[in-house]
Amino acid sequence: MSQSPPFKNTIICQDCTINNGVTIGHGTVLHPKASITTEHGAPIEIGESNIIEEFVQIINRSKEKMIIGSNNLFEVGSLIECKLIGNENVIETKSKVYRDVVIGNSCVISAGSIVPENEILDDNTVYSVTDRNRLKFTSPIPSESHMSIHPGHLEHLHKTLPNFHNMKKNF
Amino acid sequence: MQEKPRYYEKSQYIETLNGNKVSKNSMLCGIMNIRLHGKTIIRPSVIIRGDLANVNIGRLTIISEGTVIRPSYKKFKGAIMYLPLNIGDHVVVGEGSVISAASIGSYVQIGKNCVISKRCILKDCCVIPDDTILAPDTVVPPFTSYGGNPGVYQEDLPDSFEQYQKEYTTLLYENFIPNPTPSIPTTSSTLKLLPTQTSPILTTSRTTTPISPLSPGNTSPPIPSLK
Numbered sequence: 109m110s111q112s113p114p115f116k117n118t119i120i121c122q123d124c125t126i127n128n129g130v131t132i133g134h135g136t137v138l139h140p141k142a143s144i145t146t147e148h149g150a151p152i153e154i155g156e157s158n159i160i161e162e163f164v165q166i167i168n169r170s171k172e173k174m175i176i177g178s179n180n181l182f183e184v185g186s187l188i189e190c191k192l193i194g195n196e197n198v199i200e201t202k203s204k205v206y207r208d209v210v211i212g213n214s215c216v217i218s219a220g221s222i223v224p225e226n227e228i229l230d231d232n233t234v235y236s237v238t239d240r241n242r243l244k245f246t247s248p249i250p251s252e253s254h255m256s257i258h259p260g261h262l263e264h265l266h267k268t269l270p271n272f273h274n275m276k277k278n279f
Numbered sequence: 280m281q282e283k284p285r286y287y288e289k290s291q292y293i294e295t296l297n298g299n300k301v302s303k304n305s306m307l308c309g310i311m312n313i314r315l316h317g318k319t320i321i322r323p324s325v326i327i328r329g330d331l332a333n334v335n336i337g338r339l340t341i342i343s344e345g346t347v348i349r350p351s352y353k354k355f356k357g358a359i360m361y362l363p364l365n366i367g368d369h370v371v372v373g374e375g376s377v378i379s380a381a382s383i384g385s386y387v388q389i390g391k392n393c394v395i396s397k398r399c400i401l402k403d404c405c406v407i408p409d410d411t412i413l414a415p416d417t418v419v420p421p422f423t424s425y426g427g428n429p430g431v432y433q434e435d436l437p438d439s440f441e442q443y444q445k446e447y448t449t450l451l452y453e454n455f456i457p458n459p460t461p462s463i464p465t466t467s468s469t470l471k472l473l474p475t476q477t478s479p480i481l482t483t484s485r486t487t488t489p490i491s492p493l494s495p496g497n498t499s500p501p502i503p504s505l506k
Contacts, residue, residue: 123306140306141326162326162347184347184377201377201394202412219394220412220428239428260359261352272309272330 119266122274127152133178136160137265140273150174155195157262158182169207177213179258190223194231198254214251280443282450289457291323300455316368318452332361337368337385339448341455344374351379351397362398369448373409384421386444404440408433 118132123140126132130144133156138144142160144152146168155178160166163185168174170191177195182188185202190209197211200219205211209223212231217223221237229235234250236243293301297317304323307313309330320341321327325348327334332350342348350364364378367385372378375392380399383389387401390409395401397415406424407413413430422436 140308162328162349184349184379185375201396202392219396237428257352257354257359260354260357264352264359264361268330 117266119269120276121269122276124276126276130154133157135262135266137262137269139164139269142166146174152176155180157258159258159262159265164188179255181254181258183219196251196255196258198251214248214255216250216254280446280450282447282454284454284456285451286456286458292457298452320452320455333363335363335365337366337370339368339452340366340370340372341448341451342372343376343391346372346375347377349377349379351381353398367403369444371444371448371451386441388444404436404444406436406440 116134118134118136120126120132120138121140124138125143125145127145129146129149129151131151132154135157136154137159139161141162142164144154144166146152148171150168150171150173152166152168152174154176157178158176158180160182161184164182166176166188169189172191174191176193179196180193181198183199183201186199187204188199189207190205190211193211194213196214198216199205200217202220203217204222205217206223206225208226210228212229212233214231215229215233215235218234218236221235223229223235230246232246232248232251234243234245234247291303293303295301297315299315299317299319301307301321302323302325305321305325305327307327307329309328312329312333313327314333314335316336316338318339319336322342322344324344325342325346328349334348334350348364350361352359352361362381364380365382367383367387369385370383370387370389372389373391373393376389376395378389378395379397380395380401383401384403384405386404389395389407390411392410393407394412395407396413396417399413399416400418401407402419402421404421405419407419407430408424408426410428411426411430412428413419413425417425417430419425422438422440424433424436425431426433
């Protein structure tokens with residue numbers, strides 16, 4: 109069967125808000141109530157096989173192009189305003205990534221943490237803000253575990269979501 | 280224990296035979312997989328993802344605004360499996376929380392803006408204070424309070440917590456009552472509001488246009504029309 113993503117079609121549930129100028133690659137899944145908006149009409153480019161969950165806000169506040177790579181996972185309620193995101197990143201629940209942040213490949217941003225402006229996360233960075241301290245170190249383990257699950261997760265969502273949701277037509 | 284009555288518009292809620300009160304503005308995906316056992320209140324803009332896995336919600340459970348209840352997943356024999364989510368009786372969930380636990384027991388209080396991460400297990404009688412973030416696979420034992428980021432043990436709860444939570448949820452449910460005033464005045468007020476809302480756009484009524492230059496920013500459309 110369809111073992112290897114990318115899948116042909118993108119899944120976009122009906123309750124998402126998507127502005128003009130947003131391009132979404134093949135196989136990306138948008139859960140309901142996700143929103144991808146631009147403030148000044150600058151384009152947003154989203155790669156293949158991403159998962160964008162509920163209440164995720166991807167906002168382009170700058171006047172330049174915003175690029176998001178492939179195989180990323182944006183969990184519930186996260187806010188993304190940064191210009192450049194690489195591949196295979198995990199941005200966990202309720203975390204906030206502000207403007208002018210650059211995220212490389214295979215980074216993990218933990219739940220509830222806030223990435224301040226002008227922060228640069230190189231490849232394999234784990235970024236976490238807790239009550240006591242702010243952690244920033246490099247480790248490939250979290251993203252490896254993410255990538256071991258991600259294709260199966262996508263496949264599951266591609267199978268089940270169309271049965272329950274009305275899809276937005278291709279644009 | 281006293282609680283102020285909380286009124287709701289009857290037209291905005293669906294009441295089932297079991298006494299469930301579900302807001303029409305909430306979003307229940309995959310309704311056939313969601314089971315409400317009665318006397319449950321679901322407030323507006325709640326999302327319950329029944330399409331991913333079964334969701335069971337017990338009696339006298341209150342789920343506040345903006346909460347997302349989504350079953351968690353686990354890698355199982357190479358494939359992804361979403362685990363069913365069970366929530367017990369007498370549970371209060373605060374506003375803006377994200378719950379993807381594997382199971383939540385009875386008599387549990389969860390505060391505002393909490394994150395209960397994947398596959399957490401909350402046993403009976405526990406408290407999660409506001410702004411807590413529980414790491415994945417955390418098990419919260421009975422009669423304890425887990426708080427902070429990441430959520431750790433804070434204190435023990437008294438034995439009377441079960442009784443307290445029972446009374447608290449029944450009070451909340453009983454005080455969640457439909458608006459006593461009939462809905463006619465509210466509709467008339469909206470009718471009165473509508474012309475004033477449309478008038479700045481049309482710029483027909485002269486009573487509104489002199490005000491708009493004084494208040495900058497917000498009423499930008501009328502200004503060009505004046506010039």
